[in-house]
Amino acid sequence: MHNFDFVKPSTIAEAVKALSDGDAQALSGGQTLLPSMKQRLAAPGTLVSLTGIAEMKGVCKGDGGLHIGAATPHAVVAREAAAHYPALAALAGGIGDPAVRSRGTIGGSIANNDPAACYPAAVLASGATVVTNKRQIAADDYFQGMFTTALEEGEIVIEVRFPIPQKAAYVKFNQPASRFALTGVFVAKFGDGVRVAVTGASNNGVFRWTEGEKALSSSFSADAVKGLSVDPAEMISDLHGTPEYRAHLVKVLTGRAVAQANG
Template structure:
């Protein structure tokens, strides 16, 4: 590690002001950022902790029927408090990392970092969620812009995520055993408007929607509707854990399992 200052604001306004300092960076639960700092992939001079901002925590359903989750809400809280409203999302949260990670990591931090193997980006994209910041609202389709890249501007904070609640949904991931990150994770969400399928962990471009599977499942929501469909391996990640072809194959397998488990 290296020397840096840390600020602990208790209000969103104070956090925004603190992020106005030169080389300041927001710190959520730190489950992605801290390892990044250790590897010198980021070297901010000031960390602004968001963990003490009560207005950014909590799970509720608003008048429009959207599940609203504060950006500072931990994975463990989402797993418990979203279960009655959006079981597919709650189940996803319950399998992120281990208990230590789930009790520190936050949904806002995960979405802000947009790790290519993180689980929440698939949930947000498949759900057609809206990411709310201190300045605006961004649809998930516009928010994710590539590996570790989002529409967030400098000093912008994810304060809330609004999820439309689908009729049925399911998230299935093939884990890397040590990290529990997804080698491939697929979230399937069926609503009155059709089916959305989002894939994480597989592509060099980060989370993406599998449009061919969406079209097939919107016509017939069954495992058989996916027979014969596959994704190209051209843009898939290839590393010591799996080849590009292996990940492309897993996309099809995990999508079928997600459809079979949707409820």
């Protein structure tokens, strides 16, 4: 990879200042960015590490749910969220492999918004709030398509606040080589309805399957989605699966996630 200046601020204010240089890029766990830089798909002049900022780390119960610092690695979420939000902890514990989970972070994952990443499904299905150094963004407004988010230049994700559903589960169908989701579905049942978020399947990145949500809001059972069909028009087509295959997986995995959530 091309060389760059490396800085590691210890406060959010310092990080924001360092990122105001147009050629600077934020670095979290680096499990996507560093491989991209090795391939010279990215070549920032300065890398600003966010992993030394204490206030961006940790898992705690807060107003209205579970607050997770953006620089918290997956392994820590898997361990510390387990008692509060088991489905989210299980999702974190299934990303990549153990060494990747030691470094990769929730903030890095949702800032990158890879169309096959796991976390965007949890954030969207939970109706979480993305807290940045500037504002709070509802999950429904945050994800704006493949590798695209509401984040502006120099804006950093500080924390993600998850409302805790009554029941939830995430089921992913692994792409066996990369262990990214070929398709993954997160189902979350709240008092006022059910939210279903799908990753890995769509050319538009993570999305809500509203038809499934409607059916599950009237009857939270795997059978409720059996008669539905998912439109393959916007689904990803690659050597791992056709659009029709992914569309079918959306329905099948939703059913499995509901069955799992119901225990």
